[in-house]
Amino acid sequence: xxxxxxxxxxxxxxxxxxxxxxxxxxxxxxxxxxxxxxxxxxxxxxxxxxxxxxxxxxxxxxxxxxxxxxxxxxxxxxxxxxxxxxxxxxxxxxxxxxxxxxxxxxxxxxxxxxxxxxxxxxxxxxxxxxxxxxxxxxxxxxxxxxxxxxxxxxxxxxxxxxxxxxxxxxxxxxxxxxxxxxxxxxxxxxxxxxxxxxxxxxxxxxxxxxxxxxxxxxxxxxxxxxxxxxxxxxxxxxxxxxxxxxxxxxxxxxxxxxxxxxxxxxxxxxxxxxxxxxxxxxxxxxxxxxxxxxxxxxxxxxxxxxxxxxxx
Amino acid sequence: xxxxxxxxxxxxxxxxxxxxxxxxxxxxxxxxxxxxxxxxxxxxxxxxxxxxxxxxxxxxxxxxxxxxxxxxxxxxxxxxxxxxxxxxxxxxxxxxxxxxxxxxxxxxxxxxxxxxxxxxxxxxxxxxxxxxxxxxxxxxxxxxxxxxxxxxxxxxxxxxxxxxxxxxxxxxxxxxxxxxxxxxxxxxxxxxxxxxxxxxxxxxxxxxxxxxxxxxxxxxxxxxxxxxxxxxxxxxxxxxxxxxxxxxxxxxxxxxxxxxxxxxxxxxxxxxxxxxxxxxxxxxxxxxxxxxxxxxxxxxxxxxxxxxxxxxxxxxxxxxxxxxxxxxxxxxxxxxxxxxxxxxxxxxxxxxxxxxxxxxxxxxxxxxxxxxxxxxxxxxxxxxxxxxxxxxxxxxxxxxxxxxxxxxxxxxxxxxxxxx
Numbered sequence: 001x002x003x004x005x006x007x008x009x010x011x012x013x014x015x016x017x018x019x020x021x022x023x024x025x026x027x028x029x030x031x032x033x034x035x036x037x038x039x040x041x042x043x044x045x046x047x048x049x050x051x052x053x054x055x056x057x058x059x060x061x062x063x064x065x066x067x068x069x070x071x072x073x074x075x076x077x078x079x080x081x082x083x084x085x086x087x088x089x090x091x092x093x094x095x096x097x098x099x100x101x102x103x104x105x106x107x108x109x110x111x112x113x114x115x116x117x118x119x120x121x122x123x124x125x126x127x128x129x130x131x132x133x134x135x136x137x138x139x140x141x142x143x144x145x146x147x148x149x150x151x152x153x154x155x156x157x158x159x160x161x162x163x164x165x166x167x168x169x170x171x172x173x174x175x176x177x178x179x180x181x182x183x184x185x186x187x188x189x190x191x192x193x194x195x196x197x198x199x200x201x202x203x204x205x206x207x208x209x210x211x212x213x214x215x216x217x218x219x220x221x222x223x224x225x226x227x228x229x230x231x232x233x234x235x236x237x238x239x240x241x242x243x244x245x246x247x248x249x250x251x252x253x254x255x256x257x258x259x260x261x262x263x264x265x266x267x268x269x270x271x272x273x274x275x276x277x278x279x280x281x282x283x284x285x286x287x288x289x290x291x292x293x294x295x296x297x298x299x300x301x302x303x304x305x306x307x308x309x310x311x312x
Numbered sequence: 313x314x315x316x317x318x319x320x321x322x323x324x325x326x327x328x329x330x331x332x333x334x335x336x337x338x339x340x341x342x343x344x345x346x347x348x349x350x351x352x353x354x355x356x357x358x359x360x361x362x363x364x365x366x367x368x369x370x371x372x373x374x375x376x377x378x379x380x381x382x383x384x385x386x387x388x389x390x391x392x393x394x395x396x397x398x399x400x401x402x403x404x405x406x407x408x409x410x411x412x413x414x415x416x417x418x419x420x421x422x423x424x425x426x427x428x429x430x431x432x433x434x435x436x437x438x439x440x441x442x443x444x445x446x447x448x449x450x451x452x453x454x455x456x457x458x459x460x461x462x463x464x465x466x467x468x469x470x471x472x473x474x475x476x477x478x479x480x481x482x483x484x485x486x487x488x489x490x491x492x493x494x495x496x497x498x499x500x501x502x503x504x505x506x507x508x509x510x511x512x513x514x515x516x517x518x519x520x521x522x523x524x525x526x527x528x529x530x531x532x533x534x535x536x537x538x539x540x541x542x543x544x545x546x547x548x549x550x551x552x553x554x555x556x557x558x559x560x561x562x563x564x565x566x567x568x569x570x571x572x573x574x575x576x577x578x579x580x581x582x583x584x585x586x587x588x589x590x591x592x593x594x595x596x597x598x599x600x601x602x603x604x605x606x607x608x609x610x611x612x613x614x615x616x617x618x619x620x621x622x623x624x625x626x627x628x629x630x631x632x633x634x635x636x637x638x639x640x641x642x643x644x645x646x647x648x649x650x651x652x653x654x655x656x657x658x659x660x661x662x663x664x665x666x667x668x669x670x671x672x673x674x675x676x677x678x679x680x681x682x683x684x685x686x687x688x689x690x691x692x693x694x695x696x697x698x699x700x701x702x703x704x705x706x707x708x709x710x711x712x713x714x715x716x717x718x719x720x721x722x723x724x725x726x727x728x729x730x731x732x
Contacts, residue, residue: 067446
């Protein structure tokens with residue numbers, strides 16, 4: 001065997017790849033067979049095909065995702081005493097903290113809130129929790145499945161799909177508690193019927209931001225530590241425990257904070273039935289589409305690089 | 313490719329073309345390189361950067377090139393760290409080659425670690441469905457195969473107990489059963505069959521053999537040459553990150569065993585002065601002119617002792633080691649009442665092993681020289697000389713002889729049926 005020529009140009013590999021019928025081949029039985037060609041080339045040479053592959057794997061991985069979702073939920077609740085209650089505990093506990101602070105007179109945040117403060121905060125917390133779960137999901141799921149990722153081939157996107165299912169599952173559990181609270185303490189508004197959709201508006205955005213930080217987070221644990229520190233701060237600068245500030249649009253912090261407009265939109269509509277943040281919320285909804293697509297591309301491209309570095 | 317597809321049985325299922333992969337042992341550096349690689353991947357940076365080594369990097373897989381055709385079973389052999397697992401992971405599509413192309417046609421199954429994805433809290437049944445889905449089976453596929461998976465795994469009624477309560481062997485069996493029942497066209501097996509009891513291992517190999525006969529292609533990594541011999545027809549030997557052999561299994565296995573023996577740390581021991589040492593052991597060539605013999609051949613070795621002063625009444629001990637099992641045995645000159653004196657500068661002794669009873673594999677012969685006194689150890693040359701037994705090919709599944717040693721034996725039937 002001769003030594004490898006380190007100067008073989010990737011162009012040559014590319015040519016070989018192009019002449020290959022990389023779609024599908026028919027075997028003797030006439031049954032379609034997948035053909036997998038691995039080259040050093042970057043998938044970014046053809047981002048549209050990459051997105052197509054991503055969509056295909058998302059579809060191919062749906063059953064696996066559902067299985068893993070089932071596995072996680074069952075595994076989770078089989079070893080807990082309180083079970084499903086845990087889905088509702090974080091927003092409840094967070095709300096309790098602020099209620100206690102307020103009762104003690106430490107803060108006065110609800111000057112202009114005309115409804116029950118507890119319902120106002122808990123609604124914001126439920127919305128926030130879904131956003132944060134989506135934001136943290138990519139790094140968490142890739143980390144939790146690193147062993148599987150470095151040993152088995154399966155549609156990578158199914159991990160994200162599993163996370164999304166879990167986020168919606170948790171959201172559903174929370175809404176079961178939240179909706180009656182809203183109706184009783186804040187009054188009925190037709191927007192309550194759209195509550196899953198309103199909260200869901202934040203999930204693609206959270207997921208997209210999470211996807212963009214995941215690869216770096218897999219290489220350096222600093223990212224995970226930073227996220228743990230940053231999330232509570234982020235929560236405070238998002239109008240959850242206090243009312244929508246005066247001159248909302250004038251303060252760039254409000255509409256530059258990706259969580260803020262959509263959270264305010266969802267919470268305001270659910271609690272008051274009206275909101276002032278339509279424009280910036282719409283802008284973020286539109287923006288979350290390319291962000292999510294970019295995040296998916298990045299996810300797909302980065303995983304092989306990450307597996308190479310993190311596998312033992 | 314279109315011409316090849318007219319004869320599907322000849323189209324390679326796996327094509328590995330001039331594949332190289334860089335590796336960096338230093339974690340900090342490796343992570344930094346990971347960052348730059350991410351950036352280059354995202355920006356689709358053109359050029360030859362992928363094939364260029366950075367400080368601290370080396371090729372863990374260096375310019376490897378081979379094909380695997382339908383129904384072929386390839387044993388991927390090589391010492392630890394030769395690059396086998398990296399190569400296997402690239403074929404499995406877990407990461408990309410830095411140079412070269414890998415093409416895999418048909419559904420690929422990889423047994424790189426059995427039971428990956430098993431949740432200890434869930435039952436065996438639930439885990440079969442999860443694991444099956446990971447490997448690409450739909451619910452209906454698994455429903456249809458569940459009984460044969462259960463049957464094969466021999467797990468029995470505990471299938472509905474949490475996997476946490478299973479023994480390692482049971483987990484392994486269940487994992488293997490799921491993975492091999494997905495009817496892959498190409499199966500990669502990495503060392504997973506090293507564990508488990510003999511009976512089940514036999515069953516696994518039998519099953520694999522059946523799959524191979526039905527046209528599946530198999531690449532198997534193992535250090536257990538004796539087991540591979542049952543299924544493999546072809547061997548690829550990797551050594552120091554390169555492919556140094558691709559061909560007949562028996563030859564490859566013998567070469568691999570020789571590499572293993574050469575990798576033993578040299579520990580030529582001596583006491584006192586270097587006035588008397590075993591300086592060389594030379595195997596006399598076989599009828600084919602090399603160190604490859606058949607079982608039953610006479611094997612002779614010339615042992616050279618270099619000495620600066622004479623030693624009367626010396627003793628010599630020769631030991632034979634197998635790459636697979638270690639020391640097989642030794643014998644010394646007093647056993648045969650052979651007496652010799654060491655005279656300077658050189659004394660050559662010839663030892664012959666008539667009708668050698670060893671079966672296929674790589675062996676070493678090392679020699680120790682003693683003085684006349686009971687505890688007068690003088691010098692041992694280790695590793696000594698290596699030789700190979702390359703024929704006949706051992707039989708599997710109780711069809712002939714196998715293992716390391718040929719036993720003289722005879723059979724008799726004792727419960728002769730009573731006369732009428």
